[in-house]
Amino acid sequence: MNFFWFISENFLETLDIADAGADVFRVPDYNMRSRVCAHNDRWFCFKERLVENLKEKLAQALNAAKSLEAVEKIRVDFLGRKGSITTLAKNTDFATMTAEAKKEFGQKLNELKNFAQERIAAALAAVQASNVHHKSNDLDLTAPGKGRRLGALHPITLAQMELEDIFQGMGFSVLYGPEVESEYFCFEALNIPHDHPARDMQDTFWLKNQLILRTHTSANQVRTLLRFGAPIRAIFPGRCFRYESVDPSHENTFYQCEGLVVDKDISVANLIAVMKTILSQVFKRDVKVRLRPGYFPFVEPGFELDLNCLLCGGKGCSTCGDGWIELIPCGLIHPEVLRHGGIDPKEYSGFAFGVGLTRLAMMKFGIRDIRYLNCGDLRVNEQFTTLV
Numbered sequence: 056m057n058f059f060w061f062i063s064e065n066f067l068e069t070l071d072i073a074d075a076g077a078d079v080f081r082v083p084d085y086n087m088r089s090r091v092c093a094h095n096d097r098w099f100c101f102k103e104r105l106v107e108n109l110k111e112k113l114a115q116a117l118n119a120a121k122s123l124e125a126v127e128k129i130r131v132d133f134l135g136r137k138g139s140i141t142t143l144a145k146n147t148d149f150a151t152m153t154a155e156a157k158k159e160f161g162q163k164l165n166e167l168k169n170f171a172q173e174r175i176a177a178a179l180a181a182v183q184a185s186n187v188h189h190k191s192n193d194l195d196l197t198a199p200g201k202g203r204r205l206g207a208l209h210p211i212t213l214a215q216m217e218l219e220d221i222f223q224g225m226g227f228s229v230l231y232g233p234e235v236e237s238e239y240f241c242f243e244a245l246n247i248p249h250d251h252p253a254r255d256m257q258d259t260f261w262l263k264n265q266l267i268l269r270t271h272t273s274a275n276q277v278r279t280l281l282r283f284g285a286p287i288r289a290i291f292p293g294r295c296f297r298y299e300s301v302d303p304s305h306e307n308t309f310y311q312c313e314g315l316v317v318d319k320d321i322s323v324a325n326l327i328a329v330m331k332t333i334l335s336q337v338f339k340r341d342v343k344v345r346l347r348p349g350y351f352p353f354v355e356p357g358f359e360l361d362l363n364c365l366l367c368g369g370k371g372c373s374t375c376g377d378g379w380i381e382l383i384p385c386g387l388i389h390p391e392v393l394r395h396g397g398i399d400p401k402e403y404s405g406f407a408f409g410v411g412l413t414r415l416a417m418m419k420f421g422i423r424d425i426r427y428l429n430c431g432d433l434r435v436n437e438q439f440t441t442l443v
């Protein structure tokens with residue numbers, strides 16, 4: 056169907072009549088009904104031809120456009136407020152059309168708009184891509200270099216890696232146990248029954264199904280004995296949790312590095328020799344330590360190995376209190392614990408220790424407040440890049 060199309064005066068300005076050629080012509084509008092027919096002489100064209108004509112013009116213009124600015128100008132010319140497509144839509148006198156023609160031409164207009172939007176977007180992308188390409192060939196030797204930020208390991212990770220290294224050098228295996236633990240391995244298997252007062256010192260976070268967040272890496276002692284038997288030399292570093300109020304030297308989340316040796320004729324002398332070797336290798340200098348009795352239900356005898364505080368030189372500070380810091384609780388493994396691990400205490404004996412890994416990192420790197428370690432502030436890590 057060839058519908059004539061009424062073209063308003065201002066649309067004539069946007070439409071290049073010469074380009075439209077024979078598709079646009081002047082006819083008297085004697086057969087039009089609405090108010091737009093107030094004047095006699097109007098421009099008309101066949102609407103299908105006009106739409107095609109606009110499409111062609113758009114495609115040609117985009118082909119020639121080589122810059123972002125040029126594409127943008129075409130967008131304004133066609134789709135802008137006064138652009139040809141917008142004007143065409145605005146000036147279409149739908150009132151003079153039949154319902155069928157209205158529908159048909161409405162669709163044509165939409166198609167035209169979509170066609171223009173898609174082509175313009177594609178042209179924009181093409182110009183951008185060629186710009187990038189152009190830039191990458193454009194080597195500017197005077198441009199300042201792009202700095203690369205070096206990642207850093209957390210001080211506790213660094214301390215842990217170093218301890219693992221030292222212990223492996225002494226023939227220890229490195230094992231890891233679960234952070235979510237059963238009450239049995241965390242307490243009962245370690246000679247701490249339900250009503251034992253030692254439980255009060257290690258209150259923790261209780262999960263739903265009788266599981267807990269482990270309060271110490273000692274929870275891995277019996278697991279390890281059951282799994283590997285004796286003789287054994289192993290350490291198990293990891294994260295522990297306690298229901299604790301937080302201050303410069305206490306955290307609800309901290310790290311320990313547990314270790315045990317089970318073999319024939321293991322004595323306190325072996326324990327002390329290993330501890331001395333470890334400390335001299337970690338601190339690489341003489342440090343003052345003291346050994347005093349300590350009570351833990353799973354060792355007998357039990358000790359506290361304290362380190363003379365390296366932050367205050369033993370004078371006393373908010374981290375250590377009295378100048379000494381409890382660094383490595385230890386002792387000979389209680390026969391009951393060996394039994395829980397399926398090992399005959401008449402045949403084997405052993406020692407166990409729990410290095411306070413968080414404290415060790417604080418002493419080693421001079422960190423005065425334990426809260427820095429869990430604060431998630433990258434500025435803490437950033438100070439340790441040189442050690443990676």
Ligand code: PHE
Nearest residue numbers: 271273351384385407408409
């Ligand atoms: N697990 C004990 C604690 O967290 C430390 C310890 C480990 C003591 C091994 C003795 C032997 O307090």
